[in-house]
Amino acid sequence: MTAGATARWHEVPAPAFAAPLAAVDRWRAEEDGPRTRVDARLLVRGDDPNLAGHFPGFPILPGVFLLESLDQTVRAVFRVMFGAGVGLREVTRMRFVAPVLPGGELRWDIRLEPEGDEGVTASAKAYRGGGDAVAATFLAVFGRDSDA
Amino acid sequence: MRERLDHRGVRGKLPQRHPLLLVDQVVELRAGESIRTRKAISGTEPCYRALPDDAAPESYAYPLSLLVESLGQSAALLWLEGQGEAVDESSALLFTGARGLRMLGAAYPGDVLEHTVELENVIAETVFARGVSRVGDRTVLTAESLIAARRPRTAMGPPDHQDHDQRGI
Numbered sequence: 001m002t003a004g005a006t007a008r009w010h011e012v013p014a015p016a017f018a019a020p021l022a023a024v025d026r027w028r029a030e031e032d033g034p035r036t037r038v039d040a041r042l043l044v045r046g047d048d049p050n051l052a053g054h055f056p057g058f059p060i061l062p063g064v065f066l067l068e069s070l071d072q073t074v075r076a077v078f079r080v081m082f083g084a085g086v087g088l089r090e091v092t093r094m095r096f097v098a099p100v101l102p103g104g105e106l107r108w109d110i111r112l113e114p115e116g117d118e119g120v121t122a123s124a125k126a127y128r129g130g131g132d133a134v135a136a137t138f139l140a141v142f143g144r145d146s147d148a
Numbered sequence: 149m150r151e152r153l154d155h156r157g158v159r160g161k162l163p164q165r166h167p168l169l170l171v172d173q174v175v176e177l178r179a180g181e182s183i184r185t186r187k188a189i190s191g192t193e194p195c196y197r198a199l200p201d202d203a204a205p206e207s208y209a210y211p212l213s214l215l216v217e218s219l220g221q222s223a224a225l226l227w228l229e230g231q232g233e234a235v236d237e238s239s240a241l242l243f244t245g246a247r248g249l250r251m252l253g254a255a256y257p258g259d260v261l262e263h264t265v266e267l268e269n270v271i272a273e274t275v276f277a278r279g280v281s282r283v284g285d286r287t288v289l290t291a292e293s294l295i296a297a298r299r300p301r302t303a304m305g306p307p308d309h310q311d312h313d314q315r316g317i
Contacts, residue, residue: 093245
């Protein structure tokens with residue numbers, strides 16, 4: 001099942017903070033009790049200037065840009081759904097399963113769950129190439145900006 | 149044996165290039181044990197290009213993804229010492245994951261990151277290392293475990309040229 005299949009898509013504006021790329025194009029979400037399930041998409045652009053250096057003649061999306069994409073997505077979701085600023089505090093684990101090449105669309109399945117008073121745990125899978133091939137998995141903790 | 153590398157030396161070892169070559173210099177390398185590296189953060193880096201003039205002060209924090217990449221490249225310099233190229237004819241060294249990354253502070257333009265990585269374990273073709281990133285006396289990032297592995301190149305799809313520099317993954 002796709003998260004929020006009936007929910008409306010939100011386009012994400014350019015980041016208002018230092019970032020190597022705009023790492024999410026759009027997202028939709030649905031609440032399920034205390035949890036929130038998010039579907040987000042990013043077209044991996046072949047003309048992204050980062051890919052000129054990663055690597056010359058052999059462009060692959062850096063694995064850490066999946067972390068950037070997860071971070072930007074969770075920040076965007078919280079800003080819109082809860083009017084709150086959050087930031088990444090901890091990556092409990094991340095695993096890069098398969099490289100992401102330019103041209104395809106990255107799809108996220110993210111499950112957000114409250115953690116303590118102000119935190120949120122994000123359990124996430126990134127799928128590459130518009131299909132069901134897993135590119136990476138993450139378990140990460142976000143905190144409200146006032147915790148920083 | 150202790151070794152230092154200037155930026156030319158770093159470019160000779162790592163396949164990444166501008167804007168994603170994120171280690172400026174190796175301050176100390178003990179092969180098979182540990183490495184200390186530096187990366188200076190500048191407001192001229194591409195990640196600051198589109199920042200609006202009215203952005204909040206904390207918006208100038210160096211992106212966490214680039215911080216982790218810079219630490220990971222430092223680990224790669226340690227792993228690669230005495231282990232050949234990042235990419236050879238049949239395999240490539242890939243960053244396959246991490247555990248226990250803690251974001252403890254922020255770094256800003258003008259700061260110099262100093263990364264320390266210690267080799268923990270090598271099991272078959274997989275290497276584990278732990279790392280810490282500091283700005284002066286402040287710790288900004290710690291990593292319990294950075295994980296890399298040699299993987300067959302056939303798993304990565306074909307390159308888009310036949311004649312390019314293929315040292316790297």
